[in-house]
Amino acid sequence: MISYSTLFSAKVGRYLTLILLLLVARSNTKAQQANDFLSFNPAGIEGNQIKIIPQGKTVKVLATGGYVDIRVNKALRITEGIIFRTYFKNKSVEKTVDNPFDAAIYLSPGNDFYIDLLDVNSNDLIKRYILQRPHLIPRIEFYNQENHHIYTTNQDGKEGAFKLPPGEKIRLELTQDNGFKFMHIEYVLRNLKTGKTQQGTSKYRIKDLSFEANTYYELRVNYVDQRESTIVVHIRVKPYWYQSIITYVSILVVLAALGILLITKTFKKRINISKKEQRKLEQAAIRLQSLLNPHFTFNALSSIQGLMNTNRIDEANQYLEEFSSLLRQTLATSQQVYTTLDKELEMMRLYIKLEAFRFNFSWEIEIDEELNLSEIEIPTLLLQPLIENAIKHGIGNLGDQGKLIIKCKEGAKKDTFIIVIRDNGTWVEKEHNGYGLSLTAERIQTINKMKKEQSIVLTFNKVEGTEAILTFENWI
Structure with missing residues (x-):
């Protein structure tokens, strides 16, 4: 116990x-x-x-x-x-x-x-x-090359930001008042444009951090002992004056203005040259056309004379009336390089009608419905020499057995149409090199120079008679 x-x-x-x-x-x-x-x-x-x-x-x-x-x-x-x-x-x-x-x-x-x-x-x-384990956040003071204070990090750990002029170098001073001995810090400076980094460790200061102009950087700093508490500072380095958007825009505007001025000047020069060449070609075409008019007039007067010499006075009067109407239309278009196809065919109807009085042949004009004659322009009086030659060399001696057919139709190629002048006679000039035809060939050559993207091709085809074929390429 x-x-x-x-x-x-x-x-x-x-x-x-x-x-x-x-x-x-x-x-x-x-x-x-x-x-x-x-x-x-x-x-x-x-x-x-x-x-x-x-x-x-x-x-x-x-x-x-x-x-x-x-x-x-x-x-x-x-x-x-x-x-x-x-x-x-x-x-x-x-x-x-x-x-x-x-x-x-x-x-x-x-x-x-x-x-x-x-x-x-x-x-x-x-x-x-x-x-x-306390949160330890480094307190960093930023200074420039002239030792002027720029920025101080936030002690609460919030991200910060500041701007730098181009070409500036900065120094980082470390302030440690957390009750511990001086602790090492580590930093990473990242170029956000290129991804390149600068990094290192220090106990008191970091010297001569350099930056590229017109670039954004991210600086991360923390104690080596405590990477969980990292402070982030965003640094924007301003551009040099020649790197600013205003400068770029100004240079682009000046260059664009100079370019437009140069292009405009070049175009004006080319346009003037082109206009001069166009005028020359038009004058050449009108000159050739004017050579046809007296030739046609002479032939018409000869026809009237022939009717009168054979005592066909009524026919001569009718012929003269029709000729007057044709002459007025011809004079109205004498200074025009081009006329619409419907007007050209109307003049050719008058002309063929006059010639039919004299030679007593039958004739016909056939037109495809797909062609819009009022919207198609062709050289004025281009068809007259070909029709004249078909009558003179083909059917002039056939009387009522003679037959003349004019066809206007679409071509096999896109935007192309064809005019065919067919007679059922036998030509005396086998090579088709008469005065009217030579002028027509010269006119076509001149027109083709004026219309570089368009062309007229004249060919002949021997069938039961002769076909003169005008092909208008890229014309519609």
């Missing part, structure tokens, strides 16, 4: 142990580091620092790096009646950790790790260790 004196002695011993523990907890920092229940040492990356702050029963352990090595000291190993409770505390969430002692534990910024020492019987808190 245990005596009261024995129980009293046990209680006294327990109280003495607790008093001894409290006295040890209140010792100074250096003694605490050596004689406290737990000791903490930096682990992980090089440069990790530990700072211990006693606050009564609570001891804060601040670590710059991620890992902290926790060791149980001798004072705790020989003490009985103490239990441990270890857990991470993130706001209201607690996560128990099994036996973290004599090992390294990793801390994330903002997620504290607690170690509670409790009395085994009363569960009262004897001591609490709070392991923290």
